[in-house]
Amino acid sequence: MDDLLSSFYSLPVFDLKHDEKRILLNNALNQLNIHHYNNCKEYRNLINAMSFKLEVSDCQQQPYIVARLFKMLELKSISSDNIFKRLYSSGTSSENVSNIFLDGQSAKEQSKVLSKILQEFTGKQRLPMLLIDSPDIIKNKKSFSARGAGIKGLSFLGRDHTYALNSDMSINYKAIDDFLVKHSNQTILIFGFTFMIWKYLVQPLKEQGQSLNIANSILFHSGGWKKLQTQSVDNHTFKQFCYDILGNTRVHNFYGMVEQTGTVYVECEHGFLHTPVFSDILIRDIQTYRVLDNGEKGLIQLLSVLPRSYPGHSILTEDLGRIIGTDNCSCGRKGHYFHVYGRLPQSETRGCSDTYQ
Amino acid sequence: MTQTKVNNIQRLKKVFSQSLSISESQINDELEYNSIQQWDSTAHMALVAQLEAEFNIMLDIDDIIDMSSVGKCKEILKKYNVEL
Numbered sequence: 001m002d003d004l005l006s007s008f009y010s011l012p013v014f015d016l017k018h019d020e021k022r023i024l025l026n027n028a029l030n031q032l033n034i035h036h037y038n039n040c041k042e043y044r045n046l047i048n049a050m051s052f053k054l055e056v057s058d059c060q061q062q063p064y065i066v067a068r069l070f071k072m073l074e075l076k077s078i079s080s081d082n083i084f085k086r087l088y089s090s091g092t093s094s095e096n097v098s099n100i101f102l103d104g105q106s107a108k109e110q111s112k113v114l115s116k117i118l119q120e121f122t123g124k125q126r127l128p129m130l131l132i133d134s135p136d137i138i139k140n141k142k143s144f145s146a147r148g149a150g151i152k153g154l155s156f157l158g159r160d161h162t163y164a165l166n167s168d169m170s171i172n173y174k175a176i177d178d179f180l181v182k183h184s185n186q187t188i189l190i191f192g193f194t195f196m197i198w199k200y201l202v203q204p205l206k207e208q209g210q211s212l213n214i215a216n217s218i219l220f221h222s223g224g225w226k227k228l229q230t231q232s233v234d235n236h237t238f239k240q241f242c243y244d245i246l247g248n249t250r251v252h253n254f255y256g257m258v259e260q261t262g263t264v265y266v267e268c269e270h271g272f273l274h275t276p277v278f279s280d281i282l283i284r285d286i287q288t289y290r291v292l293d294n295g296e297k298g299l300i301q302l303l304s305v306l307p308r309s310y311p312g313h314s315i316l317t318e319d320l321g322r323i324i325g326t327d328n329c330s331c332g333r334k335g336h337y338f339h340v341y342g343r344l345p346q347s348e349t350r351g352c353s354d355t356y357q
Numbered sequence: 358m359t360q361t362k363v364n365n366i367q368r369l370k371k372v373f374s375q376s377l378s379i380s381e382s383q384i385n386d387e388l389e390y391n392s393i394q395q396w397d398s399t400a401h402m403a404l405v406a407q408l409e410a411e412f413n414i415m416l417d418i419d420d421i422i423d424m425s426s427v428g429k430c431k432e433i434l435k436k437y438n439v440e441l
């Protein structure tokens with residue numbers, strides 16, 4: 001099992017053709033199926049109940065579990081003594097949150113894979129990092145926050161971490177100015193949640209007719225568009241505001257789920273989300289769960305070679321997406337590239353009883 | 358043991374003690390990341406920043422991820438020509 005992931009580390013992150021990747025991925029997923037079947041009782045019950053095969057010949061036939069099961073069950077393939085860290089999804093108070101169990105090795109591997117993927121966009125060097133949030137977000141050690149976890153998760157990519165906002169979410173002009181003066185001739189790494197960047201940085205600066213005019217920066221943002229859609233802000237508008245406010249910047253959204261932390265899908269220069277060598281996407285019909293072709297919209301299933309301490313290597317999400325193409329994005333990256341259209345409206349979700357009995 | 362080495366070990370202890378807010382007596386090679394409340398991911402980045410400032414080095418991302426104990430940290434610093 002230890003070799004399984006390390007064999008992927010030596011592969012180029014975005015240069016493997018889909019047909020080559022799917023064979024390696026399927027082989028790894030077959031091994032993971034067996035591993036989780038042997039080490040997680042709940043997973044074993046699910047596989048048996050659904051009459052899934054553990055070893056299949058193609059990724060499309062891989063068994064999967066629905067994302068909400070992580071909210072209903074404690075799914076783990078390690079003993080309780082080996083739990084190093086628990087991750088929680090951000091869910092609202094009205095619903096249960098997902099529970100993800102990591103041992104030390106898995107936590108480390110999530111960080112490694114995340115950094116490998118993001119370094120394809122930032123380069124090897126740790127860049128001065130501007131975080132679009134308040135420093136309070138990481139201070140409270142007891143209460144969990146998805147934003148805090150995200151910031152901690154990305155912070156090892158940078159150095160001289162500087163928070164752009166005050167505790168009341170107003171802009172900390174002094175901190176930003178000092179930071180920009182100090183690193184005036186370097187590329188700056190900027191990270192924040194999409195909504196935070198919009199609401200507390202670029203929108204207020206735009207209203208005041210100000211800009212930061214950073215000579216060179218890379219901006220990563222994540223967290224989804226739900227809160228922005230109500231303000232009719234799409235990716236294009238968001239980017240345009242960022243260019244106006246930040247100056248010469250490369251803006252990359254990324255998509256991922258807490259159940260598969262580490263394997264993220266980063267938006268390329270042409271606006272498409274890309275699958276790295278460690279993971280892949282399938283689209284399923286929202287009613288029949290049949291696998292759909294490129295171009296068709298449906299539920300996103302995510303496959304990842306990373307999850308070993310919990311059976312999260314093949315998950316059917318509640319997000320809608322569409323695969324745009326395979327191996328032929330103008331940016332040159334290989335594999336599937338896709339779009340995400342947000343969460344499937346509640347009314348259209350099938351009851352969970354028919355997928356978990 | 359050379360004087361440099363003795364000094365560096367002392368400097369290393371000081372960095373750990375200050376960035377994790379623990380006493381120097383708690384620091385030994387076996388002390389592991391996340392084994393005590395004070396050494397969490399936030400403190401880890403503070404530790405990295407202080408190590409870099411103290412020894413005038415710049416750590417690679419993979420080394421930051423691999424730095425899972427005081428002993429491992431010593432091993433990594435040696436790669437950066439810190440005598441330990």
Ligand SMILES: [Zn+2]
Nearest residue numbers: 268272329331
């Ligand atoms: Zn592309």
